[in-house]
Amino acid sequence: MAQQDAILTHQQTQYQTKQRHRAIFASVLGTAIEWYDYALYGAAASVVIGPLFFGAAGSSGEALAAFATFAVGFIARPFGGVIIGHLGDKFGRRPAMLLAIILMGIATVGIGLLPTAETWGVWAVGLLVLFRLIQGFGAGAELTGAMTLVAEYVEPRKRGWYTSLVLATPPLGIALATVSFFAVSNLGDEALLGWAWRVPFLISAVLFVLALYIRNRLEETPEYAQAMEKAQDTGKANKLPLTKMFAGHWREVVLGFLAITGHNAMNYILAVFSISLMVGSGMDRTDALLAVTAGSLVSVVLTPAGGWLADRFGAGRTLAAGNISGLILAYPIFMLLSSGEFLLGMLAIALGYALVIPCTSGAQGAFLTELFPVSVRFTGIATARELNGALVAGMSPLIAAALLEAGGGAITLPAGYLALCCLSSAVAIFFGLRSTRQRYR
Template identity: 40%
Template sequence: MSTSHLQGASSGSSDSKAVRRVVVASSIGTVVEWYDFALYGAASALIFAPLFFPEQGGIGGTLASFAVFAVAFFVRPLGGLIAAHIGDKIGRKPVLIATVTLMGAATVAVGLLPTYAQIGIWAPILLVFSRLLQGLGAGAEFAGAVTAVAEYTPEKHRGFYTSFAQASVGLAITLSTGVFALLALMPRDILLAWAWRIPFLASAVLFLVAVYIRRRIEETPEFVKVQNKAETAGKPERVPLFTAIKESPRALIIGILCGSGLNVFGYLVNTFALSYMVNTLKVPALIGTLGVVAAAGSSIFTIPFFGRLSDRVGRRPVFIGGAIFSALFVFPFFLLLGTREPWLIVMAMALAYGIGQGAMLGAQSAFLSELFPTRYRFTAIAASREVNAMALGGTTPFIATALVSAAGGSPWMVVVFVLTCLAVTIGALAASKSVKSPAPQTALQEA
C-alpha cells in the first residue's frame, strides 16, 4: 500500500461525519457477528438437540449441541490472529469487510443444512463445519470494530463511542432471541420441520447491509500515519503478534485475564440460563426467551451509559464495579430463576446483564484499546479477547450444564465457577494499574 494512497484515504477522516460512519459500520458488523452466535446459542438450548443429535437424547443431546456451540470459539483465536495480522499490516477496512462476509455466509449456510433425519451423521458434521467458518470470521470482528472506532475518536469520548460495538451485542441477542420467542409460539412440529430455518436465512439481509456500509468507510487516521512512517523508514511491522509479546507481555496477560468473569457471566445469562430454565426448572421456553430478550435489551441502553461513565471516572473503576456487582448478584440470580415467576425471571435477567455485564462491557473496549499502541493494537485486542473466549466463553454453557447435572439439578457449583472467574477479572484489573497504557496522543506521536 503506497504512502500516497494512505494519505488519500485519511483526508477528512477526522470530522464528526467520519466518526459517525465508522461507529455505525463497526456496530452493524458486531450485530451480524452476535446475531449469528446468539442465534445458535438459542437454537442450541431449544431445538438443535432433536434436529442434529437425536440419538443422544435428553441431557446428552443438549451437551452435544453446546459442544458444537463451543467449537467456533476454539477457532476464533486462529481467525482473529490471522485477520488481525493482516489488519495491522495493510489496514483495518479490508479485514472488516472480509470478516462480516464470512460470518454472514456461514450463518445462512446453517439455515440451509439438512437435518439428521435427512442425511444422518453428515448433518452434525456440516453443522460443525459451518460453526468453524463462523468462528474464523468472528475471531477478528469485534477486535477490528473496536480498533477502528478507538482510532477515530479522542480519549475523552472513547469509552462512549467504543461502547456502541458492545451495545450492538445486546441488539443482536435481542433480535435473535426475540425471533425464537416468536417461533416458540408455533406448534412444535412446524418449528422443527422448517420454521427454525427462518432466522438463519434472514441474517442475509443484515450481512449485506453491513458489507455495503463498511465499503464506504475510510482507513483510520492513526493507522494511516503509523503506516506512512513505517514505509518512509523502510521498517514495516513484520509479525505484529511477536512484537506485542515482546513489547507488551504484561498488558497481553492482563488483556486476556480481564475477560474471564465477563465471558463466563455473559454466557451464563444469555445462553446457559435459557437451557437451565427450560430443561431443569421446566419453565416454558417463551418465558425463558423473553428473559434473554429483557437482558440483552436492557444492555443496549446501559452499556453506552457505562461507556460514558468510564470517560468520566476511568475504565478500571467501571469495569471492576461491574464485576463486583455480578459476583454479588450471581446467587440471587439463580434464586430468582428458581421461583419460576415470569416477572421475577425477567427482572433477574435484566439486572444481571444490564448492570453487571453492562458495566463490564461498557468499559472493556476502551480499556483494551488503550492498553496497546497502534502498531499492533488490532492483533493484541484480538489475542486478548479470543484466547479468553476460547477457554471460557464458548465452553461456559457446556461446563455449567455439566455442573448442574453433577449437582443433581442444583446451581451451587455453577455459582462457585462464576465467582472464581469474576475474581480473576478483578485481580487482572487491579494489576493493570501498574501497566503504562499508551495515551491517544502517544499513539499518534508514533507517526
C-alpha cells in the same frame, strides 16, 4: 487565500466527520450481526439443534452435544482473531473487517440451509461443525475490529463513550435472536422443527449484504494511516505484527485475557445457559426466551453509561467495579433463574445486564485499546479476547451445565464458577491498573 484555506479546512472536517459516523455505523451493524448470529445459535442449541442433529444421544445427551457445538465456534475464534488481526495490523483495518463479515455471513446462511441428521446423518453433523468453525473464525476478528476502528477514529478522551456504543450492540443482537426464535416458537413444535427454525438464520443474509456494502465504502482509520506512514518514513514498517506482539506485549495479552473473564462468563451464562436452566426449572420455553429478550435490552440502554463512566473515572476502575458486582450477584442470579417463575427469571437477567454488563462492556473498549500500540493493537486485542472467548465464553454454558448435573441440580457449583470468573477479573485489573494509564495515546 485565507478564505480558501478556511473553506478547505471546513470541507475536510465535514468529510472526516462523515467518515467517522460511517465507521461507527458500520461497526455497530457488524457487531449486531455477529451477536445475532451467535445468540441465534445459542437459542437454537437450547431449542432445536439438539433434537434435529443429536436426537440419537438421548434427552440429556442432546443438550450437552448442542452446547458442545456452540463451544466449537469459540475454538476457531482465537485462530480467526489472531490471523485476521495480523492482516488488520499489516494491511489495514478495512480489508480485515470485510473478510470477517464475509465469513460470518456465509456460515450463518449455510446453517440455515443445512439438512438435518434425519436426512444426511453424520454428514449433517459434520457440516454443522464446519459452519460453526467458519462462523467462529470470522467472528474472532469482528468485535475487535469494530472496537479498534471506532477507537482510532475518535478522540482518545472519548474512547470509552464511542466504543461503548459498539459494545452496547451485543445485547441488541441477543434480543433480536431471541425475538426471532420467540416468533417462530409460536408456530408450534411441528413447524418449528420442520422449517421455521431456518428462518432466523436466513434473515441474517439481508443484514450481511447491508454491512458488506457499508464497509466497502470505508477508508482506513486516520490513526492507523499516520502510524504506518511514520513507520515507512523511519524504515520500521510493520512486517510481522504477530511476532512483535508476542515478543513485546505478551503481558498485555495476559492482562487483557483476565480482565474480560468475568464479563464473558456472565454474558454467555445469561444469554445461553439461562434459557436451558429456566426451562429445566419448569418455565415455559417462550417465557424463558422472552425473559432473556426483555432483560438483555436493559444493557443496550445502559452500556453507554458504562462508557461514560470509563471516560470520567477510568476504564480500569469501571471494569473492576462491574466484576465486583458480578461476584456479589452470582448466586442470587442463579437462584432467581432456577425459581421457575417468569418474573424472577426476568429479574435475574435484568440484574446481570443492568448492574454488571454495562460496566464490563462499556469500559472494555477503552481499556483494551489503551493496552496496545497501534502497530499491534488489532492483533493484541483479538488474541486476548478470542483466547478468552474459546476458554471462557464458549465453554461457560457447557461448564455451567456440567456443574449443575454434577451437583445433582443444585446451583451452588455453577454459581461458584461465575463468582470465581468475576473475582479473577477484578484481581487482575486491580494489579494491572498501571498498564492502562493511556500508555500509547
